[in-house]
Amino acid sequence: MKHLRHALFWIVALSFSYIPLSAQRQPAFLQHLHDSWVDSLMNSLTIEQKIGQLFIVQAYSTDGKTPDGVLRDIHRHEVGGVIFMQGTAPRQLEMTNKFQEASPIPLLIAIDGEWGPAFRLKNTPRYPVQMALGAIQDDSLIYQMGQEIGQQFRRMGVHINFAPVSDVNNNPNNPVINYRSFGENPDKVARKALLYARGMQDAGLLAVAKHFPGHGDTNVDSHLGLPVIKHDTARLNAIELYPFKKLSDQGIGGMMTAHIQVPALEPNTKLPASLSPNIIQNILINEFGFGGMIFTDAMNMHGVSQLYSPGEAAVLAIKAGNDMLEIVPDLDQAVAAVSEAVRTNRIRPEAIDQHCRKVLALKKWMGLDARRTVEPENLQEDLNQPGYELTRRRLHEQSLTCLINREHSMPLMRLDTLNVAVVSIGRTSETAFQKMAARYTKVDIFNLKKEATTAEVDQLVKQLRSYNLVICGIHNLNLSPAKNYGTSSAMKEVVQKLKHKKLLVSVFGNAYALDKLSGIETADGLVLCYQENQITEELAAQAIFGAIPTSGKLPVNVNAYFRMNDGISLPKIDRLKYTIPEEVKISSAYLERRIDSLANLGITQQAFPGCQVLIAVDGKVILNKSYGYYTYNKRREVDENSIYDIASVTKITGALPALIKLYDEKKFKLDMPFSFYWPPFRGTNKEKITSRQILAHQARLKPWIPFWQNELKNNGNLRTAVFREQPDNNFNVRVSSHLYMDHRNIQRIYNEIKESPLLPRIKYTYSDLGFMIFPKVISELSHSDYEQFLKKNFYQPLGAYKLTYNAYQHFPLDEIVPTEQDDNFRHELIRGFVHDEGASMLGGVSGNAGLFSNANDLAKIMQMYLQFGHYGGGSYLDSTSMAEFTRIQYPQNENRRGLGFDKPFIDNDKNTLEHAFPAIDASPESFGHTGFTGTFVWMDPEYKILFIFLSNRVYPTRNNNKLSRLNIRPAMHQVIYDALLRGPQEH
The missing domain is CATH 3.40.710.10 (DD-peptidase/beta-lactamase superfamily)
Structure with a gap:
């Protein structure tokens, strides 16, 4: 089996595009394993203190949430780190400093920031979801995004980002990964995940690939139950495991283990991958040669918490090879159980030393031996620099995917021949999509609520009779599969009843939602935007009018009409583009x-x-x-x-x-x-x-x-x-x-x-x-x-x-x-x-x-x-x-x-x-x-400047x-x- 696995990895690797970045066979922080500061701490810590270093507790920076429980865990167990959940950046920084000052040993601060700080924190940069990034053809932007996210989190005092999601999503009904994945092609997922990780690590932030050994092909949420991945080893090697092997080879700093059951790799059906020595020790560590940090997914998720007590789950997780355990339901019980397992030699003391030494080496790499606290001044300004917004805009722009363009309907030409209506379905007030379209020509605006009745749909269709072009935005969709991705019968009815008109559609949501919008394949033009925000709405309208090109390719298979790698390149035709000054290398703050x-x-x-x-x-x-x-x-x-x-x-x-x-x-x-x-x-x-x-x-x-x-x-x-x-x-x-x-x-x-x-x-x-x-x-x-x-x-x-x-x-x-x-x-x-x-x-x-x-x-x-x-x-x-x-x-x-x-x-x-x-x-x-x-x-x-003052x-x-x-x-x-x-x- 081992030889077959290596052979399959080699075959797939032949198709992998070379990453134009220096390779790191081992994570950089490992150079500090025998640093004098690490040695000194290792020599001074008791076994209980070393065990405490292996746990990450959660904190909320939401106003009104008390940090007393975290402070208790710091004082009682000298935990190794804190993971922050929802809240605000200033409050999180304030609490981080408070926790660091209270901890005898500097803390590792972690967060889930899959698309940047806004994944958890209000009023912070929000980069595109990974499905949108999967559509991008210029992956260098993903590296830049990683660098910026690294800079933002380090500015807040964060050391670990549990990202990128490196699962290959090939199940449209996946309730937990889905749009969080780069897509369905393991080669592209590996490349994009690696560039994202490299960007973060080059900025001094530890990247953590998740969810090993691959959570993409399931319709069960591991927060609620134990998903089972039933594929054989050949398939697992070629698809699910492939990105993680490539990331391991290239020096990613961390891996997160998933609460999923994989019978082909672990015959014990009661043992999730996160607790399996066969999967973690034998495959990830021994076979892949991964020497970086190994973290469990949150231990309070039902995929593990319904099978084992907090104490037993913690013991099994450490025995399997995990270095740090995240969010155990009962820390007192977990620490006591691990201590007892060491005392009874169920866990070797050398294993605790090995895990603890890696934790301390990571802290040394983060500079925690010299400085723990972070300056709060100008935090919001530093996090929301216009240059960061420019990267976000470029990523969204390059993700736009044109899937239909009958008779070269887009970009729009001969505006004088068009009587245009712009309809937003799912929104009851004027949208950014409509406002941007109105900047390019005379348009009439119509809105239809998401759950409109057939009578209301028919009334709208009647109002649109006199227009020879209808531009339609589909809004208010869900990124997750719930309720058919948030689609409604009204959305489908409008598209079907306008099929005899010139109809251009922009969908602001998950690619898989296209399968739930029956009849959309009959539109004259279709632009997929992957998610809804002001930037994507404005860019979609600009693409339709030819101010920007489109180059995105569909990263997943949707149905018989829309297949992976579909994507029509729309040219730009030199209409004015609306953007921010940084795109022409001008400071927006200075200009304004x-x-x-x-x-x-x-x-x-x-x-x-x-x-x-x-x-x-x-x-x-x-x-x-x-x-x-x-x-x-x-x-x-x-x-x-x-x-x-x-x-x-x-x-x-x-x-x-x-x-x-x-x-x-x-x-x-x-x-x-x-x-x-x-x-x-x-x-x-x-x-x-x-x-x-x-x-x-x-x-x-x-x-x-x-x-x-x-x-x-x-x-x-x-x-x-x-x-x-x-x-x-x-x-x-x-x-x-x-x-x-x-x-x-x-x-x-x-x-x-x-x-x-x-x-x-x-x-x-x-x-x-x-x-x-x-x-x-x-x-x-x-x-x-x-x-x-x-x-x-x-x-x-x-x-x-x-x-x-x-x-x-x-x-x-x-x-x-x-x-x-x-x-x-x-x-x-x-x-x-x-x-x-x-x-x-x-x-x-x-x-x-x-x-x-x-x-x-x-x-x-x-x-x-x-x-x-x-x-x-x-x-x-x-x-x-x-x-x-x-x-x-x-x-x-x-x-x-x-x-x-x-x-x-x-x-x-x-x-x-x-x-x-x-x-x-x-x-x-x-x-x-x-x-x-x-x-x-x-x-x-000479300078291509236009200036108008009225x-x-x-x-x-x-x-x-x-x-x-x-x-x-x-x-x-x-x-x-x-x-x-x-x-x-x-x-």
């Missing part, structure tokens, strides 16, 4: 502190009542934050859906993309006289002005014309021949909530521009006038309505549905941030109508102003610019055209402008921040624009120039470069 400070400065100094700030680097949104209120009365807070008048940012958001597209199509030429496209200029002083000159603000045009002032009577009132408070067939140009203009007056505006004098010499002079005409030119050249041309070719395909003219027509007023209290022209608070008077007299649709947006939707067109015409899998503009429009046109006479786009000051890097524009470090290739209402957008292709600094009056005086926008912009190029340590 600096941006928050500047935003709050502007608010407290009343430079603006509120603002939105969006920052993206390399296509990743790392800050999308709102500050303050709509007005100074603080009745409505700004949020990411608040819509701002973007003023002159309209120039590069409205007229400019249309002109670049027409330029791409050879319908618009930059050096052709503009009068070729606008005949009224022919025969005037503007006949030879080129489009290039107008776009670069070098056409000698006046900056602006106060058109509305020309319609005033001597008494200051508006001429009723031009403006009235009620509309009719002629007075149908709405300029405010109660004011209408005669549409024939628009021609007078164009005539005033035509007849206006030119400036005396050619130089850079910013002007609105040419941009007011561009929409008419664009309509003529495109043979379509200007606004519809923009929506059809840009805004709707980009999913930018909050980017629009005349916001009052499309959104509730309470979503629109007001601009100025206009006491001269329109005599009202301007809200939803364009602030710019000239644009308002053109019906709110102009090339110089008029567009509204929130920062999120504005970012889509700006990111398209930054990607030189490409976004979301579509090509909107030619990259060579973008290069032409974004370069300085007339540097010879100190004109910094591109075509439509603003550019940094020439020699900007030589200025101080107070005199720079925009930021000192903005590259010469960067471009953007500002807006009169207090808006600013800037793109830098405010209503003109509330309540345009005479408020504090935004410029305080230099808030360039200062915020510079913060990004400081964070990216120099980091917080230099500031």
Whole structure:
């Protein structure tokens, strides 16, 4: 049998991928077996004290739980260690220090932290469950996770983590292992467990593989009974035992023995593996050559406690070869029984010495000979570092597994063709999944409770009839098999009744739950997320929209439709990704502190009542934050859906993309006289002005014309021949909530521009006038309505549905941030109508102003610019055209402008921040624009930075120039470069 076992191990090992880490045949702590500190203690301890060192007692750090029982065990039996259960990290640290101070011999502190501290402790990092990690293809992240978990636990004073679970789970009904396993392939389980363990041990934490000899193929919970693994030795060697053999070979520090019965390895059906010399001594120690720490699983579990008294179980566990016993039900009885067994030579004193020496050697390796207590200062901050969150996000992202993608339904393309409903089943309020989907395009939100009736399901299906795409999230599932993994008849009914629609489904739960969702295999798209939290919900939506790729592979066999290693790779298509600053190597704490400070400065100094700030680097949104209120009365807070008048940012958001597209199509030429496209200029002083000159603000045009002032009577009132408070067939140009203009007056505006004098010499002079005409030119050249041309070719395909003219027509007023209290022209608070008077007299649709947006939707067109015409899998503009429009046109006479786009000051890097524009470090290739209402957008292709700032600094009056005086926008912009190029340590 022994030769057969070795042969099978060798055969399986041939397929095992080499672990790119240095091999350790024996655990590192064994080097301290004969350390002088260990020898000294061994020489001074009585046999009773040595026995005490072999027990680990449990403690709770939950508020209100008393540690008196643990202190009693420490004083009475000088136990070797404490295992902490549920609670909080600060309380656990406090109790750890108290226990260490009370113990004559330093204590080993242990914990079950299978997916990090959050497995037991509140408000601590929670990494993905092991089934999710089993789907990941880049296992180096698992090593990094192990390192971080090691760092977190050591920071808390913990020395032993009873992880990783190294069982091969091949039974969907396993109630105790299941999602805690890396999967069904022993090769992959071994590799991932080893990397996890190596990471922890490289951080100084002892890793303990469990549950030897393999707890994966059972439908009995060993907490409640004694599971039986009935396979023969060939199968056990190839599957169950294989990961533990590999981990033993590679130097894992600890093994935990399971309360399971394995007849092929232990013929005594009353003897669990945890108490079996055949399994522990003969196989694990002698055959595998394992020299590390051997721990029992909790001795109060029914798999052993229903068979033996606490005393007898303890004696059998030590005789079998376990070094330390965890959570015996009656410590007094157990210690007494072991002492009696030694006295009667049932247990040899040398065996106690051997176990105790290993315990002390481990304590020496942990540095407990020098220091026991742990500093409590900044514990929560240390445990919740943003870098740890980044690893968690990356692990979740790489675990996402696409199992169905019929006709390449994902990632979603042609957003303008989609009428989208996002349904969350199992949740009654808006979910993170739905919120994230809404960032990418216009969606309608529906929710259905988990136990909905058939009538409620039918009502939902009826409501969804008009949608050509339904994105469905399945929520509120169980990770364990209980109640069919938490699935409900309503979940199955919705999927089955929508099978004739375009249906994309995300399942936030255990892979095995798929088998309980009959009909889900008919969906057009299916993404499995393995568990439910804000990160997985947001990432699932991002994957569906192509902001992130998917690469996960199913780690288990589910049913005939979903098999192990299934997984379709979804590509990313360069839509904005939403993540944290650390992903682009920026400190989130530093970035938010600096941006928050500047935003709050502007608010407290009343430079603006509120603002939105969006920052993206390399296509990743790392800050999308709102500050303050709509007005100074603080009745409505700004949020990411608040819509701002973007003023002159309209120039590069409205007229400019249309002109670049027409330029791409050879319908618009930059050096052709503009009068070729606008005949009224022919025969005037503007006949030879080129489009290039107008776009670069070098056409000698006046900056602006106060058109509305020309319609005033001597008494200051508006001429009723031009403006009235009620509309009719002629007075149908709405300029405010109660004011209408005669549409024939628009021609007078164009005539005033035509007849206006030119400036005396050619130089850079910013002007609105040419941009007011561009929409008419664009309509003529495109043979379509200007606004519809923009929506059809840009805004709707980009999913930018909050980017629009005349916001009052499309959104509730309470979503629109007001601009100025206009006491001269329109005599009202301007809200939803364009602030710019000239644009308002053109019906709110102009090339110089008029567009509204929130920062999120504005970012889509700006990111398209930054990607030189490409976004979301579509090509909107030619990259060579973008290069032409974004370069300085007339540097010879100190004109910094591109075509439509603003550019940094020439020699900007030589200025101080107070005199720079925009930021000192903005590259010469960067471009953007500002807006009169207090808006600013800037793109830098060299550093791949996008910065958007939206405010209503003109509330309540345009005479408020504090935004410029305080230099808030360039200062915020510079913060990004400081964070990216120099980091917080230099500031």
